[in-house]
Amino acid sequence: MHSKATLGLKVAAMCGLLFLHLPILLIFVYAFTTEDKSYQWPPPGLTLQWFGVTWNRPDVWEALGLSLRVAAISTVIAMVLGTLCAAAVARFRFFGRETISLLVILPIALPGIITGISLRSAFNIADIPFSFWTIVLGHATFCIVVVYNNAVARFRRTSSSLVEASMDLGATYFQTLRFVIMPNIATALLAGGMLAFALSFDEVIVTTFTAGQQQTLPIWMLEELVRPRQRPVTNVVALLVVLVTFVPILAAYYLTRGTETVAGQGK
Amino acid sequence: MNLDIAEGEFFALLGPSGSGKTTCLRLIAGFEQPTSGSVVIFGEDATRVPPYRRPVNTVFQDYALFPHLNILDNVAYGLMVRGEKKAARRQASEEALSLVALAGFGGRKPSELSGGQRQRVALARALVLKPKVLLLDEPLGALDLKLREQMQTELKALQRRLGITFIFVTHDQGEALSMADRVAVFDRGHIQQIGAPQNVYDRPETPFVADFVGSSNVLPAHLVAQLIGETAPASLRPEQIHLTSADGKLSGKVIGSAFLGAATRLELDVEGNSLSVLLPKAASVPELDSTVHLTWDKDALHVMRGPDV
Numbered sequence: 001m002h003s004k005a006t007l008g009l010k011v012a013a014m015c016g017l018l019f020l021h022l023p024i025l026l027i028f029v030y031a032f033t034t035e036d037k038s039y040q041w042p043p044p045g046l047t048l049q050w051f052g053v054t055w056n057r058p059d060v061w062e063a064l065g066l067s068l069r070v071a072a073i074s075t076v077i078a079m080v081l082g083t084l085c086a087a088a089v090a091r092f093r094f095f096g097r098e099t100i101s102l103l104v105i106l107p108i109a110l111p112g113i114i115t116g117i118s119l120r121s122a123f124n125i126a127d128i129p130f131s132f133w134t135i136v137l138g139h140a141t142f143c144i145v146v147v148y149n150n151a152v153a154r155f156r157r158t159s160s161s162l163v164e165a166s167m168d169l170g171a172t173y174f175q176t177l178r179f180v181i182m183p184n185i186a187t188a189l190l191a192g193g194m195l196a197f198a199l200s201f202d203e204v205i206v207t208t209f210t211a212g213q214q215q216t217l218p219i220w221m222l223e224e225l226v227r228p229r230q231r232p233v234t235n236v237v238a239l240l241v242v243l244v245t246f247v248p249i250l251a252a253y254y255l256t257r258g259t260e261t262v263a264g265q266g267k
Numbered sequence: 268m269n270l271d272i273a274e275g276e277f278f279a280l281l282g283p284s285g286s287g288k289t290t291c292l293r294l295i296a297g298f299e300q301p302t303s304g305s306v307v308i309f310g311e312d313a314t315r316v317p318p319y320r321r322p323v324n325t326v327f328q329d330y331a332l333f334p335h336l337n338i339l340d341n342v343a344y345g346l347m348v349r350g351e352k353k354a355a356r357r358q359a360s361e362e363a364l365s366l367v368a369l370a371g372f373g374g375r376k377p378s379e380l381s382g383g384q385r386q387r388v389a390l391a392r393a394l395v396l397k398p399k400v401l402l403l404d405e406p407l408g409a410l411d412l413k414l415r416e417q418m419q420t421e422l423k424a425l426q427r428r429l430g431i432t433f434i435f436v437t438h439d440q441g442e443a444l445s446m447a448d449r450v451a452v453f454d455r456g457h458i459q460q461i462g463a464p465q466n467v468y469d470r471p472e473t474p475f476v477a478d479f480v481g482s483s484n485v486l487p488a489h490l491v492a493q494l495i496g497e498t499a500p501a502s503l504r505p506e507q508i509h510l511t512s513a514d515g516k517l518s519g520k521v522i523g524s525a526f527l528g529a530a531t532r533l534e535l536d537v538e539g540n541s542l543s544v545l546l547p548k549a550a551s552v553p554e555l556d557s558t559v560h561l562t563w564d565k566d567a568l569h570v571m572r573g574p575d576v
Contacts, residue, residue: 164298165331167318169345169396179348183335 019266024242031235039231045150050232060237062223063220070132070216071200074139075147078196079189080145081140101152108145116209117140123210130212138210141194141201150192151258154185191255194248268458270451274309274399277426279443282453283479288436289413291453292402295434296325306442309399323400324393328408332377338364338388339373345396363395364388366512383414390425400432407442419446427464440480442470452476460573467522473572477502484508484542490517491570499570505532505545507567510553517542521553535559 005013026041029051033043045166068266082104088094091103118139128134162184166176204218211219217237224234270291272278278398280288293299294306297318305314313321321559330407332341339360340347347358364370367387377385386406395402406422407415423446426433443450444464452459452467452475460472471477483502486494491501494516519537531552533544544561546552553559 073486159331161327161329161331162333164296164318165325165327165333166344166348167298168296168323169348169392170319171344171348172319175348179344180333257315 027235027238031232031239033232036230036232050236052231053230054233054236057233059220060233063215063217064237064240066132066214067201067217068133070135071197074138074143075193075196076201077136077140078143078147079193082144082192083185083189084153085144086148086151086155090152091160104148105145107141112142112203112205113209116206119206120209125255130210132214134210134212135156135207135214135216138206139200142206145197147192147198148187150188150195151185154188158184164234187255191252194252194255198245198248201231202241268456270458272431272432272449275430277433277446277448277513278424278435279447279450280434281438281440281443281480281540283438285455286453287456288438288453289404292404292434292436295400296402297321298324313431319435322398323402324396324398325402325404326386326393326404328387328404330377330389332385332388332392334377334477336377337373338369338375338377341377341388342373342392342395349396359395360391361547363391365389366394372466382409382420386410386418390422394429396429400434403433403435405436405438407437407439415442422446422456444480450480452480455477455519455552470569471502472571474500474502474571476573477569482543485565485571486542486568487540490540491568495568495570497570499572501568501570503542503563503568505543506530508544508561508563510546510550511560511562512546513560515562517561518558519561521555521557521559523555524552533559535561537561 029043030039032046032048033040034045034047035043042088085100085104089097116138119134119141123130123134136229151216158181166180167173171179202218203216204222207216207219215223218241221234221241224231224237268291276331281289290299294301295308297306297313297316301314304423305312306320307313324491334346336344336560339357342360342363342529343356346359351359361373362371364373367390369384369387370563372380372384372388377388380388380549387408389406393570403422407418410418419442422433422435431536435447447464449462450467454473454475460476462470467476468481471480471483473536477483483504486501486503488498488500492498517537519535519542521533522536522541525532525534527545530548531546531550533546534555535542535544542561
């Protein structure tokens with residue numbers, strides 16, 4: 001049953017939403033300001049010059065490239081490991097199943113700073129120099145979680161008798177994987193992968209502990225903010241980050257909605 | 268347990284849930300491995316043969332239609348993984364669909380079909396591969412009563428027409444009795460009795476069979492000893508007991524009655540044992556707490572000497 005919300009409730013909801021999203025709009029507006037030393041409201045004038053400036057800054061390109069590479073590789077690692085783990089937990093009963101399920105999800109519940117510190121000290125003990133790969137490893141720990149969560153939910157919603165039906169009809173293990181399992185979990189995997197990519201792309205905390213001299217894009221932004229030089233460049237980059245992370249999250253949302261019913265279970 | 272099923276037979280595995288009938292079916296399909304013993308299909312040992320190389324196909328309880336494929340592709344799946352040509356599998360699948368009266372449904376998705384239609388698709392998908400044995404795991408369990416009765420008749424007709432072996436799992440004794448050529452009654456992992464429906468119904472070998480197949484009365488051994496001098500439990504069908512004025516074989520007190528439409532069921536207390544009697548509609552129903560005298564034909568009392576006794 002739907003009942004009409006009171007005016008007061010509507011106003012409160014609007015205020016809440018504005019409070020959440022106005023600051024983001026401010027960031028976008030500052031990308032066009034003519035003042036480059038401090039953030040001044042209202043902007044004294046509007047200009048597109050910062051887009052050109054950003055385009056010509058090699059440090060921006062370097063950070064962006066690193067972020068994209070880290071996100072891509074951690075996502076691939078997360079998709080392989082997360083899916084395998086989800087398949088095991090959803091399909092089989094074995095000793096320690098619940099524990100494994102909890103341990104996989106733990107990195108997202110743990111504060112990033114704990115993950116960061118523990119990884120850093122582990123790398124130190126193992127005498128591993130900080131590099132591109134230590135960043136990837138750090139990101140993979142929490143990227144696995146989102147892939148795992150998406151995949152495990154889909155595996156549980158896919159009736160296990162589908163696999164048996166496929167084998168009963170003469171399909172080998174490989175054919176069953178290709179023609180039945182993959183089509184049924186593909187959208188969940190894609191959604192998980194996109195979320196993982198977005199998470200990795202804007203990660204700061206774990207990265208500060210696991211990166212050496214390299215700067216990912218979010219780290220670069222953090223450094224830029226304390227230096228009052230061409231400030232709007234940071235805002236231009238922020239706009240870019242929002243676009244890069246927002247598109248996959250939106251796509252993931254559209255890919256996984258409307259699949260509430262259990263596949264192959266309808267009667 | 269030992270179970271032999273003949274070629275071209277409609278065989279029912281009947282039992283309550285958890286009695287091992289589905290496990291038995293899964294052993295034949297190859298989804299479970301026996302810890303000991305063997306599965307032989309048409310004279311060939313199939314114990315270690317994976318499901319995809321057995322000459323049997325299954326109709327699953329939840330049908331297990333592939334949700335991402337349309338009906339035609341669902342039916343053609345088995346032919347596709349075998350590497351049949353596209354035109355050939357299309358033709359065979361359409362034939363199979365018309366066999367189950369679903370011609371023209373090929374383009375739809377499983378989610379667009381009703382329960383009864385999905386059931387037929389599952390049947391067509393298994394039959395298109397021309398299996399020697401068709402396994403059916405409670406195939407009618409999810410259908411409503413009317414549809415179930417219709418499908419029972421259709422399945423039976425289909426089996427006669429195709430002449431292949433049907434092995435059918437059900438917990439519904441009415442379904443098993445009306446459709447099967449032979450029935451195996453399962454209880455707690457053991458086969459209690461194997462036989463033709465008529466035989467199992469009239470001459471149950473164990474108290475479990477007597478009770479499960481058609482809710483027969485089971486008279487305890489000491490009562491049977493009083494009656495005919497044999498010390499073994501006996502089965503006595505409610506519909507074969509008649510009320511008599513006096514000098515009956517047993518007498519009991521009426522503790523309940525229920526009107527069933529075509530008949531009335533009386534619940535009696537006979538020397539501490541409960542006994543039910545089915546009265547034809549024309550008979551007058553005795554009052555509660557009154558004492559009635561019972562008699563029956565000599566053949567009606569069936570002494571049970573099965574393995575469980």
